[in-house]
Amino acid sequence: MTTTLRAALSAVLLAGFYVVALAIIVGMGALSWWAFQSDAEAAAAKLGFFTAAIAVGVVVALWKVARARPEPEVGPTLTPADAPALWEAVRELAAEAGTRAPDDIRLLPDVNAAVSEDTRLLGLVGGTRHLYLGVPLLQTLDVGQLRSVLAHELGHYSNSHTRLGPLTYRGQQAIVATLEQLSGNVVGWFLRLYAHLFFAVSAAVNRRQELEADQLSVRIAGRATAQSALRELPVADAAWSFYLHNYLDDAWESGYAPTANGFFGGFGELVTARTAELAEMRDDAPPAEQSRWDSHPSIAARVAAMDRMPDVPVARDTRPAWVLIPGFEAHATELAARVVQVEGRTQLDWEELTATSLVLSRQRTADIVYRAAARVAGQQRANLGTVLDVVAGGRRAELEKDLGTEGDQLADLLELLVSQAAVQAGIARWQHSWSGPALLVGRDDQVLDLTPVASAALQPETVGAARARLAELGVDVTSTGQFADTATAHGGEVLGGLASVKVDGAKHDVLVLDIGMILVPTPKKDEYGKARMISLLQSGSVVQLASYHRFVAYEQIAVAHITKRTPLHADLTLHDGRTLSLKETWTGETLDKESSLRLLERLLAYEPEGASS
Template identity: 30%
Template sequence: MRVALRAVMSAALLFLFPLLALLLVGLSVFVSLTVSRTAGVYLAIAGLLVAIALVAVMWLVLSHKQNPPVGPRLNRTGRPAIWELVDELAEDIGTRAPDEIVMTSRIEVTLIDQGGFLFGERTQRYLLIGLPILGGISADELRALIAHELAHFGGGSALSRLIYRATVALRQTADRMGAGSVGSVIAAYARWFARTAWPVNRARERAADHWAVRASGPEATASVLRKMATLRSQWRTFNDRFLSMASAAKRQPDVLLGFRAFLMHPTQRVWAEGNAGPMLELRSSSDFDAHPSLRERIAMVDRLPDEGDLPPDLRPGFTLLPEPGEVVPMLEGKLLLEEPGEPASWQEIVDLAAMNEAREGLRQLTEAARESRLAPSGTLDEILEVLEDGGFSELIAPAVYPGLTGRRRAEVARTFGIALLTDAITYLLSVNGLIRHEVDWGHGRRVRTRQGRELDIAHMAGSAVDQPHTVQGLRQYLASMGVSLRTLPPGDEQERIGPTVDGVATLVKMSGELYDLVVFSTGILLASRDGIPTKKDGKSVGGAFGAHLDLPFEQLRRRPGNLWFAADELEDGKLDKQFMSGWRLVIRTVDGEKLTVRPTTNTEEHGQPLRAVSKLLGTRQLSKK
């Protein structure tokens, strides 16, 4: 009785609006006849303008005009399974099938009815199906959702159908009108109508769930309602965690298959069970939404008998699309990927994305290190040295947003610094083929060594940043893996110019000859002193090594009399401290050649050449007294 009464009241409200416009017209005429000529004309014009505006708005409501939805259309050619299903359900429910099926990028199954006249049937009807939802539900569950949407416009009395359509039309018109004076009047009227019609629309929502059960059974209907509690949130997570990798790699994976694997992972199942509760209880605060909470709907569905005689259809929802092997990738490229590239497996995409991300992180860390002037070459070797000395926060400062101050800036610097250091280590291990990345649908990706051991690089980087005394252990680990800490990002300008000079000791002696010992980031150069005077006006000119620096690296390396030993040509070495001479460097090459270098009384050190030698040798250094 209450629903019937509200239906009559809603119908009266629907016709009250045009009567209000007629009332304003009559009032304008009356005012123009009873008030003084000038004032009456102005008031009459104002009343007529308002009346015209209200009539125009009401025409928008009654004609129910909207822009057609945007998205790829599924045509009926070949009678694909999705169209057979829709036509069958529309006939069973007693309503007109949609004119078009439009695919979207959202988690949704929605039927919209627009165009034509609100009181007639000559409308344009669209069934919107979100492509992502087809990866998360079965064919049975899709059948239940479509039946629910079709039932909004079928079954029940003609009056209740009219009221439902009027509610939707008023909401859309109010949204389009905005917050102006006329828009405010329309919005107030639309809310008034929706509150009055709410019991009628609630009854239609319950009836729509009944039709879903008749079409697909209580089990499939309750299952899809439970999934809808968390499916949007899970799609967002999948988008952020996995589709972002596809965009970074500029490749096109099997998106729906990936989303399905993501949802079936134990981590996601546990998350959905633990987080569905609040969403199941959620009720919309909108006057226009008459849906009960998902928990109420599930409880009602569970009480209904299974009236269907169809066998269960547990296939993924996307299998109902026409030619899914061809259509699904086409739709994924159009709707779900920003820059679809060549087809690739998820494993390939994880590998590419990880490398791209690591390369970019190394580049940013290198730039920050150079800008800070604490690590001029920007190599990880120099960066770890700064980190070991406790200066990492100053080194990373150029990469941190300058508007941050105090504690917040320190927190961001630490977090961002760990992330960039993680990327740098990951890149160096990856380019040397020492690690591999694998898809982990529960967390994104995992890193493993070639032996299959899981590697937590972020933990290694975090420990180095928070506990500088662990940096030496990180150095030793990377050296044991054969990683060069002097690698620069691909295309780096300094990489094209040549290796950096880490230290110089001038006027050293080897085999009775004088050289300048130059320690580069990639090896050791013994630059001959032939032709360079050792004394001038009785003073040492050991610093005359500047004459060498004027030459390009390749020319310097090949200059007659100079001896070059690349890092990978050094078998091992020993650096001893001597009481009289200060130190002695003994190096053995992979060819078995043994070199002994000692300083002279005129030796001058620029930078820290001995420390640079130790770093270059790494674990190949035999002793250090």
């Protein structure tokens, strides 16, 4: 089946969704009238009311979608005067593709490139064309690879793929809105089955269109360059995710952010500093994962398809892609100023940002150890001296049990404590690095290795030597210690979620983190629990969610009695004497099939020795 026919089938199925919905409403209305004519007034009234509710639901959904307006793209537009070389390349490639060039080019903050077209008359009449280029993508591709990407995007124009784009997008919105309005009844269930068919066909059309656009990439840029551009996409995406997670997240959660010019500038620095690591990633096999709902074929499938396309010899331009945009850094800074919602965070340069955020994030981890040491020592609060006293007194095993650590984990935590103490004493600082983790350096700017001190602090017989070395360095173990009395969700990662769990008898959605649980009160109905949790996670960070709802850190748990594993039932006793009952229901949905198991594994660490369930 050709792509054109597939697209036509997709459009027909879209129209058919509402034809089916209308047929159901008309049929139910006719049945209501028949019941009324047959003197079954009560049944006719109930059926008529149900029919009216369905009709209103469909109308409300269509009205919402009709009134909705797409969010305007906020990135800066690159005019021909701003980027003459880029526009020259785009127009040249459009001519080779036999299509009209886009009317504007706009920068975006993602590892992405895309096109759209404001069409009229259901896609029969073309309109304004837009080309979008992600700044992180421009920072990782070379000019030859960018030409391949541009050829691919222009291929969507030359094959008329963008003509039905707005119609399909609106249609998908309408279907989703209709299903939301009709959730919880048999009509909604039937239409959901039909919607699955529409989305499957629509995704298949999109995948075929991607392969058609790839043909133009190979014809214009050459097979080797086109394939290298495809292989670069997951590398760029992984590098961008690494940058956000390892360099930005801690600072962001702590109330700090890079300056506007440092936001994308930092990523450019990282790409340059980690050239060898990125080269190793390029040697990996391209991703092959794909489902029938994906709008794009897997990278592996696209690379393999290119092997079957006619090749042309094209010399590859290996200059960085951003050289086509004079003043690229200024444009990237403008984009960051528009899209990065700093929201009152203090903006710092990278050196200061790393030093500040690391101290704060490491102190939160240190506080976990200090609170555990305080419990073992029977104190209200603890300092580094308390931890050393616990180990010297032969109570290391108690500390490890309270922390839930094993193996070398306590050694790593003690090294964190002594390095944090050194920073607080003013004898060390964290030095920012793009090529690897931040370095702990002394006053002479040389790396300060505190591993021997931490190792000595692990054993009762050598704790004295650790104290002496710290004193020699200028660290007072009694003046560095616990800051916070209670745990927060900072640094927490979502491992799963369980919907409609009975928490002390009331239903809650439980977001399972690696450091605790966020308990969110829910409606009585169990339907759409997974969608509810996904929407919740999209509404804010785990730190924000934990501040709005009850957060129970695992470190607060003294004892966990697992009374049933499937579905999970557990009675928790907290260190402050409070209790918490968790009862997973058979009908509750989960974020994934491992969610319940991941929570069970964490609670088992607090089960009394010899306990069974």
